[in-house]
Amino acid sequence: MKTAFLCVAAGVAALLALPFLLSQGLLNAAVQMLIAALFATAYNLLCGQGGMLSFGHAAYFGVGAFATVHAMNAVGGAGLLPTPLLPVVGAVFGLLLGSIAGWFATQRTGTYFAMITLAIAELVHSLAPHLKGLFGGEAGVSSMRMPAWGFDFGSTTQVYYLTLGWALLCVALLYLYTRTPMGRLTFGLRENSHRLRFLGYDVHGLGTAVFAISAMFSGVAGGLQVMSNESANYVVFDPSLSAAVILNSYIGGVKMFLGPAFGAAIMTFFGYAVSDLTQSWLLYQGILFVLVMMFMPTGLAGLPGMVRRLVQRFGFAQVMPLVALSCGAALSLGAGGVFLVELLRRVFSQDYRAAIVAGNDWPAVTLLSRDWLPGSPITWLVPVALLAVGAALAWLARRRRAALEAAEAVDAAAPTALEADAIVKEGLA
Amino acid sequence: MDQFLVSLMNGLVYGLLLFMVSAGLTLIFGMMGVLNFAHASFYMLGAYFAYMLQDAIGFWGALVVSPLLVALVGVVVERFFLRRVHRYGHAHELLVTFGLSFIIAESVKLFFGNYPVDYRIPAALDIPAFSVGGAQYPAYRLLMGGIAVAMFVLIYLLLTRTRVGIVVRSAIYKPRMAEALGHNVPLVFMGVFGVGAALAGLAGAVAGAFYTTNPNMALELGVMVFVVVVVGGLGSLEGAMLASLLIGVITSLAVSVDRSLADLFALAGAGDWARSVGGLMTLKISSLSATIPFALMLLILLVRPGGLMGEKD
Numbered sequence: 001m002k003t004a005f006l007c008v009a010a011g012v013a014a015l016l017a018l019p020f021l022l023s024q025g026l027l028n029a030a031v032q033m034l035i036a037a038l039f040a041t042a043y044n045l046l047c048g049q050g051g052m053l054s055f056g057h058a059a060y061f062g063v064g065a066f067a068t069v070h071a072m073n074a075v076g077g078a079g080l081l082p083t084p085l086l087p088v089v090g091a092v093f094g095l096l097l098g099s100i101a102g103w104f105a106t107q108r109t110g111t112y113f114a115m116i117t118l119a120i121a122e123l124v125h126s127l128a129p130h131l132k133g134l135f136g137g138e139a140g141v142s143s144m145r146m147p148a149w150g151f152d153f154g155s156t157t158q159v160y161y162l163t164l165g166w167a168l169l170c171v172a173l174l175y176l177y178t179r180t181p182m183g184r185l186t187f188g189l190r191e192n193s194h195r196l197r198f199l200g201y202d203v204h205g206l207g208t209a210v211f212a213i214s215a216m217f218s219g220v221a222g223g224l225q226v227m228s229n230e231s232a233n234y235v236v237f238d239p240s241l242s243a244a245v246i247l248n249s250y251i252g253g254v255k256m257f258l259g260p261a262f263g264a265a266i267m268t269f270f271g272y273a274v275s276d277l278t279q280s281w282l283l284y285q286g287i288l289f290v291l292v293m294m295f296m297p298t299g300l301a302g303l304p305g306m307v308r309r310l311v312q313r314f315g316f317a318q319v320m321p322l323v324a325l326s327c328g329a330a331l332s333l334g335a336g337g338v339f340l341v342e343l344l345r346r347v348f349s350q351d352y353r354a355a356i357v358a359g360n361d362w363p364a365v366t367l368l369s370r371d372w373l374p375g376s377p378i379t380w381l382v383p384v385a386l387l388a389v390g391a392a393l394a395w396l397a398r399r400r401r402a403a404l405e406a407a408e409a410v411d412a413a414a415p416t417a418l419e420a421d422a423i424v425k426e427g428l429a
Numbered sequence: 430m431d432q433f434l435v436s437l438m439n440g441l442v443y444g445l446l447l448f449m450v451s452a453g454l455t456l457i458f459g460m461m462g463v464l465n466f467a468h469a470s471f472y473m474l475g476a477y478f479a480y481m482l483q484d485a486i487g488f489w490g491a492l493v494v495s496p497l498l499v500a501l502v503g504v505v506v507e508r509f510f511l512r513r514v515h516r517y518g519h520a521h522e523l524l525v526t527f528g529l530s531f532i533i534a535e536s537v538k539l540f541f542g543n544y545p546v547d548y549r550i551p552a553a554l555d556i557p558a559f560s561v562g563g564a565q566y567p568a569y570r571l572l573m574g575g576i577a578v579a580m581f582v583l584i585y586l587l588l589t590r591t592r593v594g595i596v597v598r599s600a601i602y603k604p605r606m607a608e609a610l611g612h613n614v615p616l617v618f619m620g621v622f623g624v625g626a627a628l629a630g631l632a633g634a635v636a637g638a639f640y641t642t643n644p645n646m647a648l649e650l651g652v653m654v655f656v657v658v659v660v661g662g663l664g665s666l667e668g669a670m671l672a673s674l675l676i677g678v679i680t681s682l683a684v685s686v687d688r689s690l691a692d693l694f695a696l697a698g699a700g701d702w703a704r705s706v707g708g709l710m711t712l713k714i715s716s717l718s719a720t721i722p723f724a725l726m727l728l729i730l731l732v733r734p735g736g737l738m739g740e741k742d
Binding site for chain 1: 532542659
């Protein structure tokens with residue numbers, strides 16, 4: 001507990017110090033990361049903690065965004081509230097729409113729930129372009145941040161601190177929520193809602209409340225986005241935003257409170273960092289998501305915990321080679337995959353197709369500031385070799401793990417009752 | 430009147446197309462409990478495979494081979510992705526197919542670019558079938574409808590009249606019992622998944638030539654297919670047919686209705702008030718045609734949660 005507290009304190013201190021360390025462009029990316037992290041944490045309240053898989057969370061984000069932009073423009077452009085308090089408006093409207101949508105959606109569970117959330121989001125998405133008065137049509141609605149409380153909110157640094165303040169406040173509130181009796185009931189909703197009903201709780205009301213709270217914090221995230229961009233467009237209702245929050249949350253790991261925030265932050269950061277280098281970012285994101293779903297149900301944030309448990313079980317010296325092998329495999333497979341995708345992307349691009357002259361050899365493509373001839377076997381051998389090495393390392397890692405487990409099984413051939421209990425618990429963990 | 434007739438026929442053909450895609454989806458759901466997010470991606474793959482093969486083996490050849498390739502993709506998805514995560518539950522399977530749909534769409538962009546490709550119906554088929562009120566009605570639309578109807582009849586007969594159909598239906602109804610009686614249920618699952626994918630692929634190969642073949646076609650159709658499957662009742666083939674036609678006709682007819690809610694209020698004498706409210710009240714029905722299916726789906730889920738013809742919950 002103490003180490004966790006120290007980690008969080010160090011993280012907050014680092015976030016506070018960021019404006020002194022980063023350039024303006026990177027600080028802008030940091031603002032986007034904070035917003036994505038807050039959105040993912042709000043989403044996870046519903047999805048990870050409440051066990052309700054929503055495919056349409058962009059609707060609440062978008063409603064928060066538009067509510068905030070209209071609040072900014074209200075009273076002749078002076079703003080309904082002082083600028084730093086404007087996301088409250090986003091929260092209120094997120095809560096409102098969330099209560100209505102949640103009341104509908106939580107009538108059902110599982111796949112039906114997912115379908116209803118999708119339908120509601122699509123309803124809003126298909127309606128938004130036609131309601132020009134509310135959503136501004138193609139051009140969207142733009143606004144200005146008004147000075148308030150002695151700040152002019154003109155610089156990225158001030159916007160960053162405003163976003164950081166709101167994000168920290170909301171994430172802290174969401175964390176405190178999990179400690180309340182209602183927060184514990186939310187977990188109960190995920191684990192066994194039937195039992196909750198037998199115990200006399202109003203499951204539908206609870207589900208609606210959880211949905212509404214999640215939507216409320218999504219609305220805050222939307223509001224922060226608008227305040228940072230000073231404009232809102234109906235594109236925020238696009239299904240790709242709903243998809244992004246799902247991918248981010250699961251890649252980070254929905255079983256841990258900060259997992260989705262972590263996933264959203266790094267995915268947003270990479271999206272920003274590589275957007276100039278590659279157009280395949282969404283492809284990598286999708287592949288990473290499927291890999292995480294297939295092989296690491298705890299997500300990226302669950303990896304340190306997994307290593308810690310292995311160390312406890314087998315000892316440091318035994319586990320380190322395993323970790324090294326796994327890291328090597330991941331790096332090698334990743335490098336091979338990226339190389340292959342980028343090579344294919346270049347060979348199949350329209351410009352390249354147009355440059356081919358019939359009868360001649362295909363011209364070289366540039367990758368990693370080197371020229372590669374698509375006709376030469378070496379070009380294709382590099383990624384294939386990387387992938388093969390990665391696969392071999394992964395196979396070795398698997399074998400090593402199996403050998404460790406077999407050795408342990410021999411050691412534990414005659415365990416006492418207490419030890420057996422511990423082993424079972426470890427196995428379950 | 431002629432306009433109405435053309436709209437109606439367009440709606441029916443679009444509905445039949447929706448049915449071709451949703452048939453596989455609803456069968457897969459009924460059997461495995463998995464709502465396959467990647468199903469519309471199979472539709473897109475069908476169109477792209479046909480586009481690729483068209484030059485080599487001709488339009489009709491592509492129409493045959495492309496669904497087979499898509500079936501292969503479907504089998505791989507079932508065998509190597511879904512079966513591995515089956516033990517984590519349906520939500521997990523749904524998410525994996527969701528991720529796969531992402532990967533398929535992005536891969537298509539990688540190989541074919543993020544713009545429509547030039548996949549067209551052959552000139553021999555680009556002829557009018559008959560004319561309605563001076564307007565020519567394309568024969569290809571009739572062909573699309575005909576293929577869908579033939580498919581429905583074929584699947585229906587296969588499921589209700591043959592031995593294979595009995596095994597499949599029993600595997601849908603009580604998988605464990607069917608397995609205990611010595612049927613290879615995983616193989617049946619894989620087969621149905623493959624056939625469902627092939628149907629979607631066929632729909633894509635046929636429709637891609639008529640509408641456009643672009644990397645967003647899966648997303649555009651996919652959401653509509655979910656609506657069809659939920660409205661028709663998850664797992665019901667007849668329900669899917671009914672809902673497809675319903676939604677196809679409604680969206681097609683709504684486009685030509687130049688009325689708004691305010692006109693409805695005007696009947697009760699409150700037209701001026703409604704017009705002054707603006708927003709939703711003055712929105713034309715024609716611009717709502719994309720919204721109506723979702724409203725219908727919400728309505729159905731609230732009034733008749735199992736769908737029009739659904740039995741399983």
